[in-house]
Amino acid sequence: MLSASLTARILADAKAIQETEIRSTEARKTPKHRSFRQQMIAVLWGWPGVTGLASAAAAGLWIGVSQPAAIEAFADVYFYGVEGEGGLEMGLAFEILFAEETS
Amino acid sequence: MPVDTDPRVADEALLTLFANGDARAARTLTTRLAPMVLRVAQRMLGDAAEAEDVTQEAMLRLWRQAVDWRHGEAKVSTWLYRVTANLCTDRLRKRHGQALNDDVQPASEATAPTALADLQQKERLFALDAALQDLPDRQRCAVVLRHIEGLDNAEISKVLGVGVRAVESLIARGKRALKAALDGRRDELGYQDD
Numbered sequence: 001m002l003s004a005s006l007t008a009r010i011l012a013d014a015k016a017i018q019e020t021e022i023r024s025t026e027a028r029k030t031p032k033h034r035s036f037r038q039q040m041i042a043v044l045w046g047w048p049g050v051t052g053l054a055s056a057a058a059a060g061l062w063i064g065v066s067q068p069a070a071i072e073a074f075a076d077v078y079f080y081g082v083e084g085e086g087g088l089e090m091g092l093a094f095e096i097l098f099a100e101e102t103s
Numbered sequence: 104m105p106v107d108t109d110p111r112v113a114d115e116a117l118l119t120l121f122a123n124g125d126a127r128a129a130r131t132l133t134t135r136l137a138p139m140v141l142r143v144a145q146r147m148l149g150d151a152a153e154a155e156d157v158t159q160e161a162m163l164r165l166w167r168q169a170v171d172w173r174h175g176e177a178k179v180s181t182w183l184y185r186v187t188a189n190l191c192t193d194r195l196r197k198r199h200g201q202a203l204n205d206d207v208q209p210a211s212e213a214t215a216p217t218a219l220a221d222l223q224q225k226e227r228l229f230a231l232d233a234a235l236q237d238l239p240d241r242q243r244c245a246v247v248l249r250h251i252e253g254l255d256n257a258e259i260s261k262v263l264g265v266g267v268r269a270v271e272s273l274i275a276r277g278k279r280a281l282k283a284a285l286d287g288r289r290d291e292l293g294y295q296d297d
Contacts, residue, residue, distance in 0.1 A: 001138065002133075002134075002137055002138055002141060002158075003155070006137070006141075006155050006158060006159065007133060007137070009159050010129075010133050010137055010158070010159055010162045010163075011126075011129055011130060011133060013159065013162065013163045013166060014121070014126070014129035014133070014162070014166050015126060015129070017163070017166040017167060017169075018121070018124055018126065018129070018166075021167060021170070022122060022124060022169070022170055
């Protein structure tokens, strides 16, 4: 069983990494443009171990490099089971993302 | 179903969420993975404070690895077991100044759960812990991963970086050594009644 203090230390490290190393890494990255369909294929077929809800979350996250709003909505539904202001529902999330490709 | 117990949500997916800045993923991964790291470290080191330090360090390495994680190459848990085993081995080397596979000293009495020493089951667990501490590092690691963490031999081979047959040998030798260490205490530990 993790103590509260150890959990706090671990999460403090995580926050520090997210605020420093990950942020700076993302700032340096200039991801080459891929179409939404290419990204979906790479995620869904290039990552067979992830299924179901995890695929949705991971795919959203992956895509979230260029579409942060979409992944934030995904994450809210994923973690809290709640809809965002836009009324996003988990079952419709992919349809909405696919729709963005053609809009 | 809570996220951390939902088998549909892979550790890799959570790691991707973390790498994209989601703090909730860090909490979920911590809830899911840190206890197993702590268990292994405690068994390996026989010292609660050191085990906590190893757990924090192993999780820190996971956070740092998140951005560069190679999806599909290794399970997050396997990677973390490997990091934990290496961190523990490093500490054991420093503690005893001995090479890998050398025997280490038994856990000190100070680490005993003295408050529960009257309870037979606790005594058994303590006896097992003490016997585990007497095993060579890699035997102890293999036995803990197989019989306490429940990993299969193939996964243990990835953690330890050796072949499956070597894992089988480590576990077999470890179990023989444990049996030899505990056989003399059967009556003391109440096994004559089982």
